[in-house]
Amino acid sequence: MRLSILIAIVLCLISAGIYSIAANNKKEVEAVTVPKQLFVATDGDDGNEGTKEKPLRTIQAAVDLASAGTTVYIRKGTYSDGFDVTNSGTKEAPLVIRNYENEDVVISGKEQTMDEDAALVNVDSKRYITIQGLTLQDLTTDSPDYAVMGISVSGNSSYINIIQNHIHQIRNTADEGNAHGIAVYGTGKMEQIRVMDNMVEELTLGASEAVVLNGNIDGFAVTGNTVRHNNNIGIDLIGYEGVAEDSEADYVRNGTVQGNVVHDNSSYGNPAYGEDYSAGGIYVDGAKNIKIKGNTVFRNDLGIEATSEHKGQYAENILITENKVYENNYTGISIGGYDEERGGTKNSSITYNVLYQNDTKDLYGGQLLLQHDIRDNDISHNVFTSSKTGLFISNYFLTNYNTTMNRNVYDKDTENSWVWKQQEYNDFGSYQQATGQEEDSAYLEVHYMDASSKDFTLKVGTTAQAVID
Template structure:
């Protein structure tokens, strides 16, 4: 092997290169694996556009693999069976994979990207992954022994978790997955984000957060936990051989699922627990939209508790908009409840399909809080139906009385801007009865926004559904970013506003929309009296209102 001087940080690979080269911009290497093997600590391997026929293993810690230009390089694994994954990360830390297209891995247990073992600070972002198939035959029989995965994370170390994992802004599509998933986080993973991804046209589950499968040999650590699933879009994730969720939480713990879009999947989202004697615990589902899904918007609970599955506990489904689901006519409507304990379903909009079915609940749900929702079906209140613990109820009043739930809910047209199963707009109209119809005691988390990235409470009381009417957008228009900055952020005592344009009065709000401070300082603002947390600062620039996030340490 040749010896190279690695004084520089950036190195390069191009299909026109040569592995005898220096790896510089003007003298790039030829193959990605060779380039990775030469990188020093904290090295960056920039890959020129082109198609590279190889499979990759990350050899060391502290490596970045990324695209060189806007045109993504393609790693094509066609005909290569040496390892299951196109790109494998085993027991590594401080690794970033960015802007790479991976395609054509066709074999049983095929994987696009595999992250396995333990490690910290692992990021996969802005990648495209497609045509990952368990078989070359699109009509091949499917059973539990055939699998393929787009991005799969296995936390397999008994004591040391995978931490600070980020899967961001990737597109994953056109994969035949068998009994597996598009993106999955499984086993001993503690602290992760799956955000901004677009998963679509898959033959099974879109995004799956998993526990209790024996992935980690220590049962106490064998569940993905303390994670965030946010701003993803999942659509057309449909299996002919089972019901597949756009998003599925199976055995996870302390997971927040927010601001996602899930449509034309089997379930919009499923929260379950497949393993007998185990629990899925502390799942927060908020500010999402679920529409035009095959079976229902939400399926929640152990499907065969106690003899055939575990159970779901201490979970909530709040401020979601569920529109015209159950297009297959399964009889589940918007909600399918199997067995859960101490769950909350409130502040949602449930706008049924023309079948007028609200929910199907197989069993009694101990500790269920089901209230402050906005129900609607176009045929009218008398046509709404529910099957609840073996009893059928026809009509909204009969449902409230018979199920002993929803005493503070309403039946009314929520007046969405466009109530369509094909191209909906979930903004509430001015006259919407969903405004201020949520639980008056609900206080949103500091980091919580509505589906449209607006303040979650406007006017003192939360709305039903994913949209908060009349709230201001949290973020500066892109055209203004170059003219405006706040620093330091996070801050302890003062923030400085640096703007090319004069700023008018400012106001600072907490996550509940409560105004805490206001003033007209032009540059430096004293925030020392605020408690540590996330806040929103609203101000005027050129007669326009803007809101930005600030963090107080």
């Protein structure tokens, strides 16, 4: 009996010891996996530990120390040093570089000199990185040989988040210069790029774009951004420019451009373009399988454009839907190449958009511009209100194949016209009969909720609403 009790006591002690060891090991594991934090402040020192109480001085010093699972917090102030991301995160432990608790963090390039392309933030062939809450500004060159950028992502970088940054005053003042606010160049294969809720404005771009994704990029989202007051294209998705190492995959694909506000982007007066109104608010140039949805696009040169600038290539499977496109200088929505040496647009849809009083410069681009080499596209369930030119559709090319148009509403005015395959029609019936299109479309007075405040919702119960629905 005593022996049994003794054995039981010993077993209990052993079990307690094992539990204690396991518990201690668990605590050690938890301590190891707690996300690491590094702090940077203008009054810090790069010899410090990088804690909140003893911050580092330069962002680059913190980024060099940061590994997977680290968040680099930057305290308020202006920093003259940009940074290169030196390590990757992982899916379970991403690497985050951001402002601390919504403090105002400015990275200025005002003091930088350069003898090559330069970016205030550079991410090259890294994975699972987030750049968030930074203001990037004042990077300028007058050299046609160098490009300047707010944020540059290149190589085979993947799972990159660019969130809630403010990028402005990035300038290349050379006549043939190049600059970008956010530039993502897939020289290797990239996946899952997210550009969300950024403000990109007041850039001097030369021949380049405010926000660009170019090359071998498979999977992306450009959402909730404001892109405005730039002297060239707002948002650009590009293929076939020779960027990617794999020429067969040298195009952006499988993504969404949604909920952006894109306005007042114009190439007029840009030395690279002279007096041409050629800057698209949102431009698909040779990209494929893209949804452009729910954007507000106004006072650009072209509102939304989808084509390819390379002969024999196409913007393909592009869905342009539920966008408000108004008061753009040349046209509202454009598909097809601007001349016969360009590519075109195929297997795409333009649906449920409002195109309101575009062509404000009387350039006869109308509300919808159909250009060279368009094939098997559907244009339906849209509402068109003309500008003072009265022109709804501008199609001065014969290379218009299997385009279907139906259930559109044209806002009736005293003088309106449609141009289809180089023929102009001044009344809706003649246009319908000659083209064999628009059987269920309507030409009537449209009643918006409040067009003066840009509320283009159709009033309930109107004929226009019935046609669209």
